[in-house]
Amino acid sequence: MRTRDLSYWLFLAPVLFALAMVIIIPLLIGVYYSFTDWNGIKIGSFVGLENYIDAFKDEEFLASLWFTTKFSVVSVLLTNAIGLGLALIVTTKIKSSKFLRTIFFMPNLIGGLILGFIWQFIFIKVFAGIGDVLGIESLKGWLSTTETGFWGLVILMSWQMSGYIMIIYIAYLEGLPSELLEASEIDGAGPFQRFRYIIFPLVAPAFTVSMFLTLSNSFKLYDQNLSLTSGGPYNSTQMVAMEIFKTAFGERDMAYAQAKAVVFFIIVAVISLTQVYMNKKKEVEV
Amino acid sequence: MGSKKIFLSFFSILFLVSVVLAGCSGSDSSSGNEGSGSEGDQVTLDIFQFKVEFKDQFEAVAEQYQEANPGVKINIQTVGGGEDYGAALRSKFASGDEPAIFNIGGPTDVIDWEDSLADLTDSAAAGAALEGTLDGVTKDDQVLGLPFNQEGYGLIYNTEIFEKAGINPADIKDMASLEAAVKTLDEKKSDLGLEAVFALPAKETWVTGLHLSNAFISPEFDGNVTSAFESKTVDFKYGDAMKNFIDLQNKHSVQPVVSLDYSQQVEELFSTGKVAMIQQGNWVYGSIAGIDEELANNKVGILPIPVPGYKEDAIPVGVPMYWAVNKNKDEKVIEEATKFLDWLYTSDEGKEVVLNDFKFVPAYEGYDASKITDPLSKQVYEYAEAGKTIGWVFMGYPANWGQNELGANIQKYLAEEATWEEIVEDSKAAWAESKE
Numbered sequence: 001m002r003t004r005d006l007s008y009w010l011f012l013a014p015v016l017f018a019l020a021m022v023i024i025i026p027l028l029i030g031v032y033y034s035f036t037d038w039n040g041i042k043i044g045s046f047v048g049l050e051n052y053i054d055a056f057k058d059e060e061f062l063a064s065l066w067f068t069t070k071f072s073v074v075s076v077l078l079t080n081a082i083g084l085g086l087a088l089i090v091t092t093k094i095k096s097s098k099f100l101r102t103i104f105f106m107p108n109l110i111g112g113l114i115l116g117f118i119w120q121f122i123f124i125k126v127f128a129g130i131g132d133v134l135g136i137e138s139l140k141g142w143l144s145t146t147e148t149g150f151w152g153l154v155i156l157m158s159w160q161m162s163g164y165i166m167i168i169y170i171a172y173l174e175g176l177p178s179e180l181l182e183a184s185e186i187d188g189a190g191p192f193q194r195f196r197y198i199i200f201p202l203v204a205p206a207f208t209v210s211m212f213l214t215l216s217n218s219f220k221l222y223d224q225n226l227s228l229t230s231g232g233p234y235n236s237t238q239m240v241a242m243e244i245f246k247t248a249f250g251e252r253d254m255a256y257a258q259a260k261a262v263v264f265f266i267i268v269a270v271i272s273l274t275q276v277y278m279n280k281k282k283e284v285e286v
Numbered sequence: 287m288g289s290k291k292i293f294l295s296f297f298s299i300l301f302l303v304s305v306v307l308a309g310c311s312g313s314d315s316s317s318g319n320e321g322s323g324s325e326g327d328q329v330t331l332d333i334f335q336f337k338v339e340f341k342d343q344f345e346a347v348a349e350q351y352q353e354a355n356p357g358v359k360i361n362i363q364t365v366g367g368g369e370d371y372g373a374a375l376r377s378k379f380a381s382g383d384e385p386a387i388f389n390i391g392g393p394t395d396v397i398d399w400e401d402s403l404a405d406l407t408d409s410a411a412a413g414a415a416l417e418g419t420l421d422g423v424t425k426d427d428q429v430l431g432l433p434f435n436q437e438g439y440g441l442i443y444n445t446e447i448f449e450k451a452g453i454n455p456a457d458i459k460d461m462a463s464l465e466a467a468v469k470t471l472d473e474k475k476s477d478l479g480l481e482a483v484f485a486l487p488a489k490e491t492w493v494t495g496l497h498l499s500n501a502f503i504s505p506e507f508d509g510n511v512t513s514a515f516e517s518k519t520v521d522f523k524y525g526d527a528m529k530n531f532i533d534l535q536n537k538h539s540v541q542p543v544v545s546l547d548y549s550q551q552v553e554e555l556f557s558t559g560k561v562a563m564i565q566q567g568n569w570v571y572g573s574i575a576g577i578d579e580e581l582a583n584n585k586v587g588i589l590p591i592p593v594p595g596y597k598e599d600a601i602p603v604g605v606p607m608y609w610a611v612n613k614n615k616d617e618k619v620i621e622e623a624t625k626f627l628d629w630l631y632t633s634d635e636g637k638e639v640v641l642n643d644f645k646f647v648p649a650y651e652g653y654d655a656s657k658i659t660d661p662l663s664k665q666v667y668e669y670a671e672a673g674k675t676i677g678w679v680f681m682g683y684p685a686n687w688g689q690n691e692l693g694a695n696i697q698k699y700l701a702e703e704a705t706w707e708e709i710v711e712d713s714k715a716a717w718a719e720s721k722e
Binding site for chain 2: 039040041042124140141142143144145146230232233234240246248249250251252
């Protein structure tokens with residue numbers, strides 16, 4: 001940081017160039033397009049805020065926003081809880097902990113689309129099969145109602161993300177100062193007290209990182225959504241990214257979709273930044 | 287020390303930048319050479335098309351054509367079906383790398399791409415196109431596209447199961463006889479080893495929202511896609527018939543229908559003989575043949591989709607996609623592009639290829655239909671020849687109305703979340719709104 005001389009900028013230049021080319025400039029062009037009636041081929045005229053006003057009146061868009069929000073809240077909580085749980089398990093001195101780490105991390109290596117199709121098979125075929133054998137009606141016809149579609153997505157997402165989040169928690173858990181833990185033991189704290197008053201506050205920075213990751217990932221979810229339910233039944237499990245894609249390429253309303261995307265971008269940015277700010281405040285320095 | 291550091295960093299940046307630039311310029315120079323066709327009088331035709339299924343055969347034909355016409359070089363690029371193609375085509379145009387020949391789907395595309403569509407009215411292929419097949423791409427008396435082929439759909443049935451159940455498919459000519467046949471099949475379900483009579487894939491909104499609905503909405507517009515496209519409203523005049531047809535399939539289908547998809551319908555259920563009938567078109571031949579060649583070649587047929595009050599003995603037949611020639615290219619390129627398409631559909635060699643290699647149901651005159659090999663395409667051609675067809679109008683539906691509005695609404699109806707009247711009203715409103 002201290003030597004911002006020529007070489008500093010020279011080294012940074014390629015990255016800045018790339019960042020500008022693929023993120024910043026397209027974003028600005030995108031914002032510009034959202035104020036026009038661009039149809040993907042040509043711009044007819046400048047329409048001002050019309051696209052934005054329409055977006056806020058668009059029931060389907062609002063429904064998908066609400067669905068995404070519900071999904072994100074549930075999956076952020078679940079993924080972090082499971083991730084932390086897994087991390088606590090594999091950092092204890094059990095024999096197979098290395099092996100378990102690998103196993104828990106593996107779902108994260110499979111692409112979202114393929115995962116969606118695999119889980120589709122599980123929800124539709126395996127669940128129905130188990131339902132048939134045990135005579136449990138509620139296991140049949142998964143993904144054919146809004147509720148089961150919702151929980152299907154949540155299960156898929158936490159199954160995939162938990163292993164990744166686990167890695168982050170492991171890094172922090174292993175960095176805990178052992179003298180603190182030993183001291184607490186000597187003072188007679190039980191496992192729960194130790195977790196609540198020592199481990200939990202000390203891994204707070206890990207919460208900042210992993211909540212940011214899960215939150216932004218859940219909000220942006222597209223491929224899993226597409227392959228698992230493709231928004232069905234009757235578009236009720238359609239998330240924002242998918243709704244925007246449909247507006248753009250299904251209804252061919254590019255500028256309108258662009259406006260929705262800008263709104264979406266702002267929402268995700270505001271929520272993520274607020275979350276990081278709030279979490280940062282709670283962190284304790286050792 | 288300091289100067290060495292700067293020198294080093296300068297060098298590495300030079301390297302990085304050159305890598306980035308080399309990447310860009312590499313593609314630039316190659317496409318530049320192809321595009322300009324600078325070598326002598328050679329004309330380069332860039333073709334951007336969507337039909338993945340016949341990619342290899344099409345490339346072979348291009349090869350054949352290049353040999354016969356040394357002055358023409360053909361580059362084919364294929365991007366797979368539906369929405370993806372539209373998006374890819376847009377980005378291709380946006381990047382300035384415009385193809386000479388591309389695909390358009392109907393009236394909506396004609397409006398979108400109007401500035402890039404050459405007038406093909408005088409081409410030989412347009413002259414030979416069957417009546418009605420040019421409706422969707424004719425604007426102000428100009429023909430702006432040439433049909434790929436014809437496709438048709440109806441209720442595809444398993445002849446063996448029908449035989450075992452003692453049903454003569456030739457007797458099924460209206461809704462009443464279809465219902466009777468379904469009843470018979472349903473009663474003998476366990477003897478025939480059926481899971482259900484139908485497999486209704488309501489998850490695939492194109493099956494319900496586009497294809498199924500087309501049979502019952504087409505009569506409102508006399509089967510003319512342009513009238514549908516220009517209409518500000520839709521009445522659902524045959525809405526009750528549509529409801530009955532959906533109910534019939536739903537009542538006798540493998541459940542739950544809202545999560546049943548194409549591959550379950552065609553591959554898992556129909557191809558293995560677990561259902562007797564599916565609503566699909568001649569394009570499923572390949573999927574069925576992949577699982578049971580014997581079934582695909584000898585034991586399938588198409589039954590009509592009965593629309594009481596209109597045509598009860600007809601199947602919907604139409605043109606799925608058109609070839610368009612890019613108006614903004616050089617005069618010479620446009621001329622050669624038209625010549626190539628004419629050759630493909632009207633010359634003797636071309637016709638051979640269209641029938642035998644592409645396995646198309648031709649949309650042009652002068653073909654020997656007896657050469658069509660797969661039974662489903664053959665039946666589609668027979669229906670077309672006998673005039674027992676219902677025109678395709680779903681390309682004239684407002685963008686995404688069929689799938690996203692009507693198809694989703696039909697799912698709602700099937701999931702018992704809404705009544706038929708509610709979804710009809712809702713779909714009508716959505717049509718009117720998008721045509722404002």
